Amino acid sequence: MVLIYIDQDEQEIKKASFEAISYGAALAKQLGTHAEGILLGTVKESVEALGKYGVSIVHQVTNSGLNNFDASVHATVVTEAAKKLGATVIVFAHNINGKAIAPAVAVKLNAGLVAGACALPKTDAGFVVTKTVFSGKAFASIKIETPIKVISVNQNSFGVIVGEGNATLENLDLPVPASKIKITSIDKIKGEVPLTEASLVVSGGRGLKGPENWGILLDLAKALGASTACSRPVSDADWRPHHEHVGQTGIQIAPNLYIAIGISGAIQHLAGVNRSKTIVVINKDPEAPFFKAADYGVIGDAFEVVPALTAAILKSKAGA
Amino acid sequence: MNILVCISKTPDTTAKIAFVEGNTKFDENGVQWIINPYDEWYSLVRAIELKEKNPNVIIHLITVGGADTEPIIRKALALGGDEAIRVNNTSNDSMVVAQEIAAVAKGGAYDMILTGKETIDYNSASIGSMLCALLDTTFIPNAISLDVNGNTAIVKREIEGGEETCETNIPFILSCQKGMAEQRIPNMRGIMAARTKPLKVLEATIHNETTSIQQFDIPPAKSGVKLVDPSNMDELVRLLKEEAKVI
Numbered sequence: 001m002v003l004i005y006i007d008q009d010e011q012e013i014k015k016a017s018f019e020a021i022s023y024g025a026a027l028a029k030q031l032g033t034h035a036e037g038i039l040l041g042t043v044k045e046s047v048e049a050l051g052k053y054g055v056s057i058v059h060q061v062t063n064s065g066l067n068n069f070d071a072s073v074h075a076t077v078v079t080e081a082a083k084k085l086g087a088t089v090i091v092f093a094h095n096i097n098g099k100a101i102a103p104a105v106a107v108k109l110n111a112g113l114v115a116g117a118c119a120l121p122k123t124d125a126g127f128v129v130t131k132t133v134f135s136g137k138a139f140a141s142i143k144i145e146t147p148i149k150v151i152s153v154n155q156n157s158f159g160v161i162v163g164e165g166n167a168t169l170e171n172l173d174l175p176v177p178a179s180k181i182k183i184t185s186i187d188k189i190k191g192e193v194p195l196t197e198a199s200l201v202v203s204g205g206r207g208l209k210g211p212e213n214w215g216i217l218l219d220l221a222k223a224l225g226a227s228t229a230c231s232r233p234v235s236d237a238d239w240r241p242h243h244e245h246v247g248q249t250g251i252q253i254a255p256n257l258y259i260a261i262g263i264s265g266a267i268q269h270l271a272g273v274n275r276s277k278t279i280v281v282i283n284k285d286p287e288a289p290f291f292k293a294a295d296y297g298v299i300g301d302a303f304e305v306v307p308a309l310t311a312a313i314l315k316s317k318a319g320a
Numbered sequence: 321m322n323i324l325v326c327i328s329k330t331p332d333t334t335a336k337i338a339f340v341e342g343n344t345k346f347d348e349n350g351v352q353w354i355i356n357p358y359d360e361w362y363s364l365v366r367a368i369e370l371k372e373k374n375p376n377v378i379i380h381l382i383t384v385g386g387a388d389t390e391p392i393i394r395k396a397l398a399l400g401g402d403e404a405i406r407v408n409n410t411s412n413d414s415m416v417v418a419q420e421i422a423a424v425a426k427g428g429a430y431d432m433i434l435t436g437k438e439t440i441d442y443n444s445a446s447i448g449s450m451l452c453a454l455l456d457t458t459f460i461p462n463a464i465s466l467d468v469n470g471n472t473a474i475v476k477r478e479i480e481g482g483e484e485t486c487e488t489n490i491p492f493i494l495s496c497q498k499g500m501a502e503q504r505i506p507n508m509r510g511i512m513a514a515r516t517k518p519l520k521v522l523e524a525t526i527h528n529e530t531t532s533i534q535q536f537d538i539p540p541a542k543s544g545v546k547l548v549d550p551s552n553m554d555e556l557v558r559l560l561k562e563e564a565k566v567i
């Protein structure tokens with residue numbers, strides 16, 4: 001059986017989990033078995049509805065202490081669940097929480113781990129999973145040599161597959177160790193899609209000259225319903241908050257659309273965004289290296305091009 | 321207070337990524353090696369800052385790798401590490417690396433273990449979490465600040481869409497990222513001092529790999545950029561809608 005970890009935050013199931021379930025369900029089919037989910041804590045929405053992504057049963061450990069994330073505690077409970085349910089493959093999203101517990105679960109189950117898988121395994125000769133390495137500049141095919149396998153799936157690499165059906169909800173009774181972490185405060189930027197989950201991203205670089213000029217970028221993001229990102233010098237100079245910094249030393253993202261405005265396309269920047277499905281580059285320098293990594297390019301002054309693009313999007317939306 | 325800082329050797333961020341031996345090995349030819357930026361800029365520098373506030377702090381460095389990692393370890397000593405251990409194991413399997421570190425940590429009574437958020441070569445972000453299971457110690461990932469008050473640590477960490485502040489007692493394990501500290505450059509005195517700081521080599525004890533790399537591949541290059549006239553943004557919108565189908 002393939003067991004998928006269903007990640008939640010403030011009692012809401014994370015979008016990354018839908019992709020992890022879709023991946024786990026496809027893998028189960030490939031292995032001739034079925035997929036089940038494991039959810040820790042309590043959530044506000046319907047758990048049965050997760051059936052449409054491909055799980056037949058969702059096991060829930062309804063201990064409200066589990067609503068606060070503690071890597072050590074969560075890894076212990078998931079491990080016990082995997083043992084009790086007889087899972088042979090455990091799948092996680094490669095998001096912040098998944099990254100924090102999948103390796104610990106692998107240790108506890110004596111399982112080989114592939115962290116950051118970007119495709120289903122090849123199972124004709126062994127169990128070989130492809131993952132991105134060198135910050136997206138290459139792929140590695142990694143063979144897992146152990147009977148039990150742990151995989152975390154890179155976000156936006158497999159996609160969410162929506163089918164039909166409901167999952168059965170089953171209560172799982174497992175001991176929950178006491179957490180040694182006391183959470184004192186949580187600070188969230190309300191109403192914003194976290195960058196790693198965003199399917200559309202508008203990003204700005206030093207070419208925008210200063211924080212006072214970000215209005216045109218924010219207007220474009222609003223017109224598209226996109227999240228915003230920036231290059232490293234922009235966040236280093238505090239023009240934009242640190243959590244917007246993408247790249248090799250920031251966050252790595254793989255949205256459907258990445259629009260880069262006034263960003264030169266340094267190798268360290270590309271490493272964080274080159275898995276994006278479609279890249280649009282707006283830059284006044286035709287020699288900017290970013291154009292080599294782009295699908296669509298506009299050579300022009302951002303201060304003219306960006307407002308024109310926003311207007312064109314609004315016009316197209318109004319017409320549709 | 322004893323801090324163990326995990327140091328990994330990675331290719332420089334501008335290194336050409338290529339493979340040899342039928343795409344099974346990273347081509348090290350001409351590659352400049354650096355300390356993994358997350359290990360250097362964030363975990364190591366934060367440990368040094370804690371030592372500057374509290375002279376009782378001893379910074380122990382550990383790396384798992386061959387003799388070719390020694391220049392990297394010497395640089396970390398030059399920045400401000402006190403002593404270093406190299407475990408002579410060249411495995412690429414994170415499980416093996418974590419087990420080697422855990423074997424050392426078990427004998428060391430470290431109050432905290434710091435790792436980088438991930439390495440920039442294999443990007444697995446696994447060592448901290450594996451150590452958590454191997455040592456049965458609290459693990460806080462993606463830390464962006466750390467303050468220590470007696471036995472209590474106050475840690476801020478990144479969560480999706482925000483930040484969380486939490487407290488825990490020593491011992492604990494952190495993975496560090498941007499926000500934690502600022503990059504430093506080693507000075508001449510540090511470089512001189514590093515030459516004589518202790519660097520102990522331990523023989524590998526873990527040999528059971530759980531994974532093996534079969535092959536590397538370079539992603540296919542983009543087919544070429546399609547340029548759109550800056551005065552015709554309606555056309556760009558059309559392409560994004562009808563051709564790329566992303567909006």
Ligand SMILES: Cc1cc2nc3c(=O)[nH]c(=O)nc-3n(C[C@H](O)[C@H](O)[C@H](O)COP(=O)(O)OP(=O)(O)OC[C@H]3O[C@@H](n4cnc5c(N)ncnc54)[C@H](O)[C@@H]3O)c2cc1C
Pocket residue numbers: 204205206207208230231232233234245246247248249250261262263264265266267268269272282283284285288300301302303333357
């Ligand atoms: C170890 C290391 C790690 C790094 N990690 C990262 C990382 O994670 N993320 C990251 O982003 N960088 C990273 N960098 C920095 C990186 O090398 C580049 O310096 C940085 O990405 C450049 O940012 P930029 O493109 O915003 O600025 P610049 O390189 O200054 O580019 C500005 C661009 O704007 C264009 N421009 C100017 N005016 C206009 C206008 N009016 N209209 C349109 N275009 C205009 C210019 O033609 C230029 O191409 C790292 C560097 C190192 C050494």
